[in-house]
Amino acid sequence: MPRPLVAITHVSAMQANLAAARKAVPGARTWAVVKADAYGHGLSHAMRAFEAADGLSLVEFDRAARLRELGWQKPIMMMQGMYDVSDIEHLARDDLQPVIHHAEQCRMLEITPINRPLVVHLKINTGMNRLGFMPSQASEIYHRLVSMPSVRSVSLMTHFANADSNGTMPDVAAQIAAFAHATAGLDAEVSLSNSAATLLQRQIRGDWIRPGVMLYGGAPGMQSALSLGLQPAMTLQSRVIATQSLRAGDSVGYGSLFIADQPMRIGIVACGYADGYPRLASTGTPVLLNGVRTRLLGRVSMDMLAIDLSPLPDADVGCEVTLWGEGLPIDEVAAHAGTIGYELMCGIAARVRREVRD
Ligand SMILES: *Cc1c(COP(=O)(O)O)cnc(C)c1O
Numbered sequence: 001m002p003r004p005l006v007a008i009t010h011v012s013a014m015q016a017n018l019a020a021a022r023k024a025v026p027g028a029r030t031w032a033v034v035k036a037d038a039y040g041h042g043l044s045h046a047m048r049a050f051e052a053a054d055g056l057s058l059v060e061f062d063r064a065a066r067l068r069e070l071g072w073q074k075p076i077m078m079m080q081g082m083y084d085v086s087d088i089e090h091l092a093r094d095d096l097q098p099v100i101h102h103a104e105q106c107r108m109l110e111i112t113p114i115n116r117p118l119v120v121h122l123k124i125n126t127g128m129n130r131l132g133f134m135p136s137q138a139s140e141i142y143h144r145l146v147s148m149p150s151v152r153s154v155s156l157m158t159h160f161a162n163a164d165s166n167g168t169m170p171d172v173a174a175q176i177a178a179f180a181h182a183t184a185g186l187d188a189e190v191s192l193s194n195s196a197a198t199l200l201q202r203q204i205r206g207d208w209i210r211p212g213v214m215l216y217g218g219a220p221g222m223q224s225a226l227s228l229g230l231q232p233a234m235t236l237q238s239r240v241i242a243t244q245s246l247r248a249g250d251s252v253g254y255g256s257l258f259i260a261d262q263p264m265r266i267g268i269v270a271c272g273y274a275d276g277y278p279r280l281a282s283t284g285t286p287v288l289l290n291g292v293r294t295r296l297l298g299r300v301s302m303d304m305l306a307i308d309l310s311p312l313p314d315a316d317v318g319c320e321v322t323l324w325g326e327g328l329p330i331d332e333v334a335a336h337a338g339t340i341g342y343e344l345m346c347g348i349a350a351r352v353r354r355e356v357r358d
Contacts, residue, residue, distance in 0.1 A: 164221025235325025
């Protein structure tokens with residue numbers, strides 16, 4: 001018997017979420033973001049699910065080459081561009097479109113002859129202060145890129161820091177204004193919106209959107225995925241492999257962080273932090289036991305965690321446990337561990353068995 005823990009990727013959920021993204025911004029084309037092995041869902045499954053996307057977008061060169069091997073013929077965007085001049089040969093060979101965000105990358109393009117000129121994406125830093133040229137440089141860099149023999153065409157992009165919040169922080173409106181000002185008069189296609197902007201900032205209009213987490217059923221902000229009409233694309237599932245009967249005063253696990261205040265039964269589940277379940281999840285983190293909500297108890301171990309069997313008095317070894325997935329949003333589990341659904345999706349360990357369902 002294999003260990004009962006399995007991470008299931010749901011292709012139809014990813015298809016439905018892509019449709020939701022496209023519907024949210026009618027007329028825009030879609031870069032489906034598949035970095036980090038499609039946020040942990042499997043690159044080849046994502047490629048199949050996102051057949052209807054206009055392009056795929058990621059940051060890893062070996063994975064981009066893999067997409068071409070698997071037969072993806074539409075555009076591929078490299079969202080961090082090239083890291084070294086030697087990457088340019090890969091861009092040309094696999095017809096990849098680099099984001100150009102730094103002067104050093106312009107220089108690489110200028111000094112490297114290419115037989116097949118590249119489509120490039122000029123990134124403007126409008127307030128995120130991660131990647132991109134200052135707005136005041138946008139026009140100059142744009143014209144410099146357009147004039148290079150190694151460049152076929154240039155489009156424009158920026159990235160929002162707070163598209164999921166209203167008000168308090170450097171906001172979307174200020175970033176849009178900075179972008180509009182920086183790119184005024186430049187004749188180019190524009191891509192702006194991540195998932196949060198796609199779902200929550202409907203006023204934004206770009207030629208392309210760049211949704212990531214929403215395609216996997218993750219909520220980009222405080223609103224629940226369900227209320228945003230998204231379907232979970234991953235189920236992390238295991239089984240109860242042991243039970244214990246506690247007396248009042250008995251404790252559970254390392255550090256004895258949970259102490260029973262009355263007699264109760266607990267189940268030990270084959271899933272721990274070495275599988276990608278967050279160790280910082282504490283007592284009370286929701287778990288589904290045969291579809292019924294119960295709670296995590298005490299500290300998560302490397303290969304195991306403990307749950308409360310009280311809601312199902314007949315529960316025993318073999319009962320199915322859902323750590324996240326349908327009926328238990330990944331973001332809710334993440335919130336109990338002080339993190340976000342993104343991190344949990346991407347963090348499933350290599351030892352976890354994988355399955356895919358249509
Ligand atoms: C990861 C990424 C996205 C997708 O972000 P989500 O929040 O997952 O929708 C879009 N654009 C860029 C540049 C990214 O790095």
